[in-house]
Amino acid sequence: xxxxxxxxxxxxxxxxxxxxxxxxxxxxxxxxxxxxxxxxxxxxxxxxxxxxxxxxxxxxxxxxxxxxxxxxxxxxxxxxxxxxxxxxxxxxxxxxxxxxxxxxxxxxxxxxxxxxxxxxxxxxxxxxxxxxxxxxxxxxxxxxxxxxxxxxxxxxxxxxxxxxxxxxxxxxxxxxxxxxxxxxxxxxxxxxxxxxxxxxxxxxxxxxxxxxxxxxxxxxxxxxxxxxxxxxxxxxxxxxxxxxxxxxxxxxxxxxxxxxxxxxxxxxxxxxxxxxxxxxxxxxxxxxxxxxxxxxxxxxxxxxxxxxxxxxxx
Amino acid sequence: xxxxxxxxxxxxxxxxxxxxxxxxxxxxxxxxxxxxxxxxxxxxxxxxxxxxxxxxxxxxxxxxxxxxxxxxxxxxxxxxxxxxxxxxxxxxxxxxxxxxxxxxxxxxxxxxxxxxxxxxxxxxxxxxxxxxxxxxxxxxxxxxxxxxxxxxxxxxxxxxxxxxxxxxxxxxxxxxxxxxxxxxxxxxxxxxxxxxxxxxxxxxxxxxxxxxxxxxxxxxxxxxxxxxxxxxxxxxxxxxxxxxxxxxxxxxxxxxxxxxxxxxxxxxxxxxxxxxxxxxxxxxxxxxxxxxxxxxxxxxxxxxxxxxxxxxxxxxxxxxxxxxxxxxxxxxxxxxxxxxxxxxxxxxxxxxxxxxxxxxxxxxxxxxxxxxxxxxxxxxxxxxxxxxxxxxxxxxxxxxxxxxxxxxxxxxxxxxxxxxxxxxxxxxxxxxxxxxxxxxxxxxxxxxxxxxxxxxxxxxxxxxxxxxxxxxxxxxxxxxxxxxxxxxxxxxxxxxxxxxxxxxxxxxxxxxxxxxxxxxxxxxxxxxxxxxxxxxxxx
Numbered sequence: 121x122x123x124x125x126x127x128x129x130x131x132x133x134x135x136x137x138x139x140x141x142x143x144x145x146x147x148x149x150x151x152x153x154x155x156x157x158x159x160x161x162x163x164x165x166x167x168x169x170x171x172x173x174x175x176x177x178x179x180x181x182x183x184x185x186x187x188x189x190x191x192x193x194x195x196x197x198x199x200x201x202x203x204x205x206x207x208x209x210x211x212x213x214x215x216x217x218x219x220x221x222x223x224x225x226x227x228x229x230x231x232x233x234x235x236x237x238x239x240x241x242x243x244x245x246x247x248x249x250x251x252x253x254x255x256x257x258x259x260x261x262x263x264x265x266x267x268x269x270x271x272x273x274x275x276x277x278x279x280x281x282x283x284x285x286x287x288x289x290x291x292x293x294x295x296x297x298x299x300x301x302x303x304x305x306x307x308x309x310x311x312x313x314x315x316x317x318x319x320x321x322x323x324x325x326x327x328x329x330x331x332x333x334x335x336x337x338x339x340x341x342x343x344x345x346x347x348x349x350x351x352x353x354x355x356x357x358x359x360x361x362x363x364x365x366x367x368x369x370x371x372x373x374x375x376x377x378x379x380x381x382x383x384x385x386x387x388x389x390x391x392x393x394x395x396x397x398x399x400x401x402x403x404x405x406x407x408x409x410x411x412x413x414x415x416x417x418x419x420x421x422x423x424x425x426x427x428x429x430x431x432x433x434x
Numbered sequence: 435x436x437x438x439x440x441x442x443x444x445x446x447x448x449x450x451x452x453x454x455x456x457x458x459x460x461x462x463x464x465x466x467x468x469x470x471x472x473x474x475x476x477x478x479x480x481x482x483x484x485x486x487x488x489x490x491x492x493x494x495x496x497x498x499x500x501x502x503x504x505x506x507x508x509x510x511x512x513x514x515x516x517x518x519x520x521x522x523x524x525x526x527x528x529x530x531x532x533x534x535x536x537x538x539x540x541x542x543x544x545x546x547x548x549x550x551x552x553x554x555x556x557x558x559x560x561x562x563x564x565x566x567x568x569x570x571x572x573x574x575x576x577x578x579x580x581x582x583x584x585x586x587x588x589x590x591x592x593x594x595x596x597x598x599x600x601x602x603x604x605x606x607x608x609x610x611x612x613x614x615x616x617x618x619x620x621x622x623x624x625x626x627x628x629x630x631x632x633x634x635x636x637x638x639x640x641x642x643x644x645x646x647x648x649x650x651x652x653x654x655x656x657x658x659x660x661x662x663x664x665x666x667x668x669x670x671x672x673x674x675x676x677x678x679x680x681x682x683x684x685x686x687x688x689x690x691x692x693x694x695x696x697x698x699x700x701x702x703x704x705x706x707x708x709x710x711x712x713x714x715x716x717x718x719x720x721x722x723x724x725x726x727x728x729x730x731x732x733x734x735x736x737x738x739x740x741x742x743x744x745x746x747x748x749x750x751x752x753x754x755x756x757x758x759x760x761x762x763x764x765x766x767x768x769x770x771x772x773x774x775x776x777x778x779x780x781x782x783x784x785x786x787x788x789x790x791x792x793x794x795x796x797x798x799x800x801x802x803x804x805x806x807x808x809x810x811x812x813x814x815x816x817x818x819x820x821x822x823x824x825x826x827x828x829x830x831x832x833x834x835x836x837x838x839x840x841x842x843x844x845x846x847x848x849x850x851x852x853x854x855x856x857x858x859x860x861x862x863x864x865x866x867x868x869x870x871x872x873x874x875x876x877x878x879x880x881x882x883x884x885x886x887x888x889x890x891x892x893x894x895x896x897x898x899x900x901x902x903x904x905x906x907x908x909x910x911x912x913x914x915x916x917x918x919x920x921x922x923x924x925x926x927x928x929x930x931x932x933x934x935x936x937x938x939x940x941x942x943x944x945x946x947x948x949x950x951x952x953x954x955x956x957x958x959x960x961x962x963x964x965x966x967x968x969x970x971x972x973x
Contacts, residue, residue: 152850160853161494165571167886206486206495207626216644272675280683287680288671290646377671379645387483387672390820392850 128416132409139405140195140398144188147394155180157392158204191398200399205387210395214381214403220290221369221380227300228365229358232307236354239308240315241347247320255312262309267368271302271375288377299376303368307361311354318350352419359415363408475663475970477951479688480671480680485648488631488639491562491609491624498607498961499691500668503650504545504633505611508536508555509604511872511959515770517601521550521612521634522589531596531913532579538587543655544614545638546630552583557622558612559591565625569609573880573910574600596911598918599876602770606872607961636661636966645670662953662969674699681709681946687972688947688954690964692717695944696822697757703946710947713757714956716766716940718870720758720823722815722831722863724934726895730813731862735793737933741779743786744834750939753826757944761937764929769874771922776930786838797839804839812841815863816855819846824865827938859891867941870960879906879925896932 147154155174159166175181178201179190194200200210243255278298279285285294322328323346331341370382377383381400388396486496490505508522519525522536542550559581562569569575579594593600604610614632618624631639636656641649650666669686671677674695680686681703689695704711724731724740731737750760762778795804795811804811815831817824828844835842842863847855855861866889869877881889883906893899905921912918929935945964947954953967 152848152854156854157850160850162492162568164493164568165886166857167570170567272679275676275679280679283683287683287685288676289669374673375676377646377669377673377676379643379670383645383672392848 128413135409136405139401140192143398143401144191147397148184152392154394161205161391195402201395203396204393205391210399213384214399217379217381217384220378221382224299224303224369224378224380225365227296228303231300232304232311236308236311236315240312241319244316244319245342255316259309259313262305267302267371268375270305271372274298274302290379299372299378303365303372306368310357314357315350315354318353319346322346322350352422355415355418359411362411366404366407476665476667477663477687477968477970478667478669479690480669480677480686482672482694484645484670485668487627489624489628490611490613493608499963500648502607502962503637503965504631504635504639506634507605507611509601511605513958514768517605531598532593534591534600536589538589539657540587542634542657544632544634545653545655546614546616546632547655548614550634551586552589554615555589555612556581556583561622561624562609564623572603573597573876574603596913598910598912602872605959637666661966666965684948687951687970688945690945692943697754700757700944700946701755710949712945712954714943715768716759717943717960718867718941719761719764719766719937720867720939720941721764722936722938723866723889723892724863724936725859725861725892726934727859727892728862730811732895733793734933735789739786739789739838740835741933741936742782743838744831745781746938749827749830753823754939758939758941761940764926764935764937765868765875765878766940769871771919772875772926774923774926776927779933783838790839803841810841811839812843813862814843814845816845816847816852816861817865818849818852856888859888872959875922876910879909882906893934896934898928902928
């Protein structure tokens with residue numbers, strides 16, 4: 121197990137290097153001079169003299185390779201430079217906003233699990249019943265509706281018309297509910313159907329028939345055995361959807377004025393705030409890698425048939 | 435068997451939902467984490483960006499509207515370009531136009547109770563001049579020689595040369611407004627940060643949560659007429675549609691600004707009849723700059739043809755639904771020295787075609803695009819990707835000019851890329867607008883004459899460009915009001931006749947407010963706030 125984790129951790133290095141190189145190349149392929157952007161967002165008229173000063177200050181007059189290596193070394197120290205717009209250290213800005221984003225993401229995952237597990241499970245147990253039709257409808261709706269539009273709809277009906285929740289901002293549980301629901305609906309759509317399919321598959325397995333013939337209660341079979349195994353693909357899906365969730369927070373944070381990192385990133389893109397963009401790419405790459413590793417380890421813990429060598433035991 | 439389990443799960447879900455709903459307090463005073471107690475009178479507005487560090491001497495990310503609530507100028511800009519005393523109660527300009535002596539008000543205190551005097555004025559100017567390169571866009575900063583305190587309430591500016599817009603430029607929101615002693619960092623260099631936002635203005639920042647809200651309360655030491663409401667709350671709402679929904683739910687009392695909500699949203703709120711709406715005087719002119727250094731556009735007749743070749747009134751009405759006003763002048767007449775009568779270049783397709791024929795652009799049989807020496811009459815118009823008005827206008831011009839045989843390619847760019855091409859004069863046609871009050875008209879004529887902004891470069895093929903540059907220079911050096919007016923009239927008339935600027939519409943600010951909000955007036959200064967006279971009759 122240790123060697124497996126070690127190998128997986130080593131594999132992070134090339135992935136991380138590739139992600140940072142890609143972001144560096146993409147940023148430098150842009151036709152806009154970062155020094156010019158820096159002065160423009162500061163509302164300073166970019167004379168040639170000032171441009172040269174800024175380029176020197178940021179090391180933009182160095183060869184590209186030197187720039188890349190330096191930025192990589194700084195990243196390892198969590199030094200992403202200062203934001204062009206706020207003139208504050210990027211890491212400080214991110215650290216200030218990240219808790220809000222994580223709170224939103226975590227509550228969305230919790231909400232998605234709380235809603236999709238019972239609905240998915242019951243729609244499999246009561247196949248073709250009302251609850252099954254409802255879950256199918258929910259899945260269609262959740263998978264197809266654009267997040268920003270769903271956000272506006274929820275605000276309009278639940279906030280403006282019914283006055284149940286505040287329209288925007290952060291503070292209480294009430295502020296958290298609508299953005300979490302908006303963000304989680306896409307996940308609910310996926311997990312509900314995934315769990316339903318998985319439970320139906322497990323119900324056809326011989327061990328279920330064997331357990332029934334042994335006289336084990338149906339409740340125990342379904343709850344203790346079937347659900348435990350059927351939930352495994354959902355955990356994989358959860359790991360794979362973390363990225364989707366993070367990109368979703370960008371839209372949801374803007375719609376609900378949620379003061380998180382996603383909103384900050386949107387402004388960074390609009391302002392071409394390169395240090396912030398680089399930091400975001402770095403963080404998202406790290407989150408993807410770590411989440412995938414955690415999901416793999418969790419699955420192994422939950423399903424002993426999956427070996428540490430990465431293949432299923434007979 | 436599972437019925438009971440299913441029921442339990444459904445009940446659990448219901449309990450969760452009810453609990454979450456129960457946590458909400460359904461009232462309009464719900465605030466982003468702010469503990470709002472409806473004390474006396476509060477007005478809540480939205481702003482798309484955080485107010486920033488409230489440093490009076492720097493630009494982004496501090497927001498102009500919030501800076502103008504705390505910090506005040508020596509001179510204020512009023513309707514019609516009148517410059518009135520503010521922190522300075524009077525001033526004397528020397529005969530040669532180089533020395534400005536200001537008598538300061540003697541009853542002014544900062545929000546922390548400290549005295550406003552010539553020493554603190556000088557300290558602020560010194561802090562600004564320490565980083566004068568950052569403020570080179572402001573004309574008088576470039577010619578400022580020295581500042582001195584004559585006595586406790588007399589302050590003097592000395593310029594290297596006469597520069598008439600100095601007084602007007604002292605009305606801008608940044609960087610020449612005044613921070614109290616307690617706000618200065620130990621080294622006196624405000625370009626990095628300030629300790630506290632201590633100003634002389636009517637408001638004080640009393641509660642602030644980055645990216646969420648800012649609360650301003652009345653400055654008890656304010657020297658002028660005090661605000662009618664006790665508190666102004668600015669909520670940070672980046673999305674215009676969310677602002678509208680928050681406004682409809684009465685979480686906001688006022689939505690104010692340029693482009694803060696879509697034109698459709700404004701029209702919808704206006705049509706509902708439930709709210710008050712108003713439009714400001716023109717704040718700037720939306721126009722298309724024609725690059726005269728390009729072969730096709732170097733010909734005045736082609737430029738005139740483009741002016742006459744589209745129905746401006748229909749386009750402005752159709753796209754902005756009357757929220758903007760058709761423009762015939764390069765600069766709107768509510769700015770100083772701009773009340774110049776020019777003959778509008780009206781919509782006239784026949785005239786447009788005749789100009790093109792005269793310029794040698796013929797329409798070959800069976801073709802839709804005119805040609806000259808085998809070259810098609812093809813132009814490119816740049817517009818900003820995210821601008822809701824520029825895109826439909828670009829498409830309209832493409833269709834309208836297509837009808838007179840001009841092929842218009844429209845290219846959308848991000849603002850930064852667009853500005854880069856403007857500065858390099860790498861464009862045929864470019865959507866542009868002037869700066870508005872209190873920056874114009876002198877900032878406008880400055881970009882006409884000064885290289886580096888892209889405008890002067892694009893006008894460089896005009897036959898009288900050198901004369902224009904000289905006139906601009908004479909204007910800013912002028913000390914005689916009549917001569918200055920003559921020069922402005924001449925510059926504006928020449929530019930109008932040369933048709934290198936195509937004025938389209940006058941941009942206006944919008945305001946939507948609840949019926950219980952009273953006393954809303956648009957400020958004359960484009961960047962100022964309108965909150966001083968606001969009142970509310972909220973129960």
